[in-house]
Amino acid sequence: MLATAYAADVETAHADTGYFGTRDAPSRPQPLDLLTKGLLDGPLRTFEAKEHIFREGDTVSHVYQVEIGHVCIYRMMSDGRRQVIDFAYPGDMIALGAIAEHTANGVATTRTRVRCLSIASLQHVMKTDARLGVKLYEAMSRELLATREMLFTVTQRTAMERVASFLLALSRRNERNGENADEFVLPMTRSDIADFLGLTIETVSRTFTKLRGDGLIDLAQSVLVTIVDSERLVELSEGRTN
Amino acid sequence: MLATAYAADVETAHADTGYFGTRDAPSRPQPLDLLTKGLLDGPLRTFEAKEHIFREGDTVSHVYQVEIGHVCIYRMMSDGRRQVIDFAYPGDMIALGAIAEHTANGVATTRTRVRCLSIASLQHVMKTDARLGVKLYEAMSRELLATREMLFTVTQRTAMERVASFLLALSRRNERNGENADEFVLPMTRSDIADFLGLTIETVSRTFTKLRGDGLIDLAQSVLVTIVDSERLVELSEGRTN
DNA sequence: CGTCCCGTTGAGGCGGTTCAAAGTGCGTGG
């Protein structure tokens, strides 16, 4: 999911199918970089950790591509609870899918630099070049698939399965971005993870502790994850192995 | 959600925001009927209950618009569990969002007539008329929003809240289709509902029984729902009222 | 040094699942 609608990589379209894909990714990189030719040359902006890039209800002025840093996409529900939708990593597009108003909030979890893409120019290109609309349609479709996968995960899988899958997804994501797949820093808090996985912070914490106790991961610091036994981690993530 | 990506009403775009919207619908009917002019004139096909209209993995030859009947959209997960994604009612488009292969199954739950729309002609129009791509992009975006709403529902709400919301959504849907909002037949089984709401059939059944016992609904037959006290039902669906 | 935020750990309770069995409606065949 990492690369998704609200945080989608339109170009390479490497929709990971989501954190918890037990199936093949819906589709793989496509050529035809409609966005890069002339569109992805907007200005850069930098946000400190905890700064919002956009908020729900804001008029959509831009969509963004993360260059450096990490963004948490979330929505506040009527009862005050928070639903974390996604975490955007470098390369991901965010705020896509919002038509008039932003339908979610985007907050930097670490110091983040984004490239701004004005919605006006996007819409202009959409009107003249039919390929862009199609491309965005496909990106949204992939995202939808990933979100449905998540829907299943969250309803049917145990806390252990969810957390294991989550860590593996981060690992893969880091690998794809040319970073260390076996040791990485979590750019989000336990609370972010909990609200993403549909768990409480206590359960997330306990699950991490259990994984460390069982020797599957190491946690030198609470945010520094080392994957020790990825094989068993995969087994756990696929469930029915508890 | 009823009207959604895999079962989306592209034209009127009355994405109900989903069964469990605690917020406003993301957007309301839009004009500009790109599909109706020349595209929605495909052949009709009829399916008996339990007949599949398309299956996951099938090459996409058509998308469909339900004219009469009801379709259950679902996916089978690797562990054998089923995730019901949506129920399509008359007026809904189904199989939209599938690019090359179908990513879900569509099965008629009652005798169903659909209008077929060849994917080739859709793609042809998309290439020549930029508006269609945009339209589909927007439809997918709305669907995505609805699915995220569902994600929240399923992780954070109780069985009672989910079932109450579900019934209310069906009620509204019937009303919109010019049918009785307070008494209607469920076109799906308890199992379908359970797999949609992320519950077991036992829990769904018990919740129905409780609702009847509390005088909020009546169940002359297991599939015949009469909404007796919609006000209290709304309260229940919004939770924190148990 | 105190405060705040975040993470960890413990104890107890509960909602929903699991397993089991009985009830209901309907189509089919004798």
Place this chain on the structure above:
DNA sequence: CCACGCACTTTGAACCGCCTCAACGGGACG
């Protein structure tokens, strides 16, 4: 036309995974 089988639904009892509430620990920052 009734008897049977089958699919679906309902109900009961016991269990359990996660949540809730509560307390404590540790690092960052003023």
